[in-house]
Amino acid sequence: MLDKIEYVTPVQKLNLSFLLASMARYNLSLKILSNIEYNRLLPREQGYYWLQSFFLQERLEKKTNFEIEFMEIKKILLTNIYTPSAETVFISQAIAFKVKSNIISDELLDFFVNRGVKNVEILLNMDTHDFNRNLSLSNFYRSYAMLFMKDNIPKVLSLMEKCKKYADLITPVNRIEELKKLEALKTYHESSLKAEVYLTKDYKKALYHGFEMLKIDPNWSIFKSEVGLIYEKKMEFEKAITWLKDATKFESPLYLLNLYNLANIYERKDRLLSQEIYLKILEIDPLNYSSAIRGHIISKNNRENNIFNNKLDYFIKEGYVTRKQVEDDVNNG
Template sequence: MANAKEIRPAFQAYNCFARVLLDLEANAKNSSLFARGCAQIFENHDFDDWAYPYIQVFEPNLFREVAYLNDRDVDRAERFEDTLTPAGRRLRELIAYPAELSDVWLSNTIGALISVAHFTTANELMIHLKARSLTGQGQFERAWLAFLITNRCNQGADAQVAFDEMRGAAETGNVPTGRVLDLCTQGVVWHLKSEQINEAQFRWCLTTGARLSKQLEHRAPETIASWYRGLAMLPAARNDPKRTRAYMAKAEYNAHAAIRADDNRGLSALNQLKTFHESSIKEFIYVDPDYRRALKSAQELVALDPYWPLSLAEKGEVHERFGEHEAAAECFERAAALGPPYVGLHLRKAATSRLRIGDRDRALQHANTLGSIAPDSETLGEIEKVLRMHDAELRN
């Protein structure tokens, strides 16, 4: 393997994802929906209102990834100490004196930190929020933040406790209906994914969610779209393609309705359509295998969010699943070239796809690129293992 120092990483380290995680800033053009959405929400959200909105919530290791790739000190970057952007400076000022923030402002500040995966600082501020006496929606939102933190930081070890507190607050009648439906969606999703939510609460989510979704029909399309996309996981788990498609069709309808009803929340509404395409890809790969429909969903996803590495990686997954390894390699390579998140994963997948078509040189190139940025990476070891296996097969 070539000397790591001789290899220049062929990707954008300070891409739109890194820019928003490190500096809470996004370009108006050439940025993903996630990056633009995070920056826009922080700029426009009224911190006197509960429920900080999210585009997507990532694990803390992805923040550490972008800090490392951009030579930022992780501890200083966590608190935005080196940022020069107005948004970054504003958030730095908010986290400096948490005791002086009102309950709702403190909650929103923690929400903003979670939105860009700054979980260490979010946890520090949660100590202050947990010490306060909150009721109604304040209690609900505090438990919501606790749920997100435990879900992303310690595999949901305390998810049930946070969920129970949210349900208790919701049953007081002092939490907006849309937020309760959000809770039901999370309960369904995380019960089916990892059983973080127990069976009894899962059943409550199904019953309550069905009732609330009817109440909110035609009034909150984004919330309804999320509900049906989550609900589709149930028949998908039972290998029921007909019912899965029925729920997914309702998710798509409401995603488009949210876009039509856009009241300056365009990126959030577009994100509902994006996540619909992502879920559709999984549907047509695993539940109702159909190459043509899976590829169509992937193409629509890339067209909607072309600067998001995961869009290209999703398309690569379709090609890989249906045996088109060269096309898969090209997608994973383009995803890696766009930069974080998951640069290492995309390089590994590109290398593996290259080996499957006998292109050892390109596979080695990807291994060298990975070695230049993470010489001790487990992913690098996986690539080297595959390379050795490939060489052994050729000798035999």
């Protein structure tokens, strides 16, 4: 299809863009999307066009403000062309990424929140066995809970239990629906784990969510690293090392962060091994300032210190940091 792209219809291009994104071919996906004749899309398709535009540009770090994209989505939602469950896809993304990255204005957030709450009232009165109804409620409650993380922990936990309740009610009838249910449960456990670690500091419950997640997807490196960091907070360093080493077997976007966290823990047990890991990180990412600082701090009395010193001198020479900043970071390390 790619070699005959000029003959492809706008909606086929949109579907192709989504397919390429699912394969992590983000640049090509965005290129296809940018060649769509937007006015030839149906209004229902236009909403997904704007959502895909946001997703790809956010993932590729093309920009940080998406007021335009979500304002266009707002206009389309106000035509009531989507069902309440279909609208939840847009609403949940708007809320979640407003909290994560402040991508839209507070005023626009209010619209999506109010729209979501209104849709919940409709969804709750629908057939309790309806697949889309339960999936939408689970997804909405998860994103809605994020709004209260700073000042209302009980509400966060209450909303997360609603997220779980409706995920459990999902009754799939085919493989695609099974995967959507598993994804809903994965995101529930992921969000709940973070809530227990960073809000309640209940590490026992956090580990429960981590292990439940690993039952769903034994190879998901994100949760392996999360479990490792929980054990670090519990001062169970051998278990932390085991889990983080397991996480580094996967080449995920968190690979370098997992290595860095592993090196941090080894500082308490085996400083030479910790230095080796920091050096490995710098081989992969020569501008990894944090690894250069940590490596310098723990290697002051051996020959590897020259390597870390040279790296820090390079950062200063190139203007990435000042000498005072380096000195402060070393003294505070």
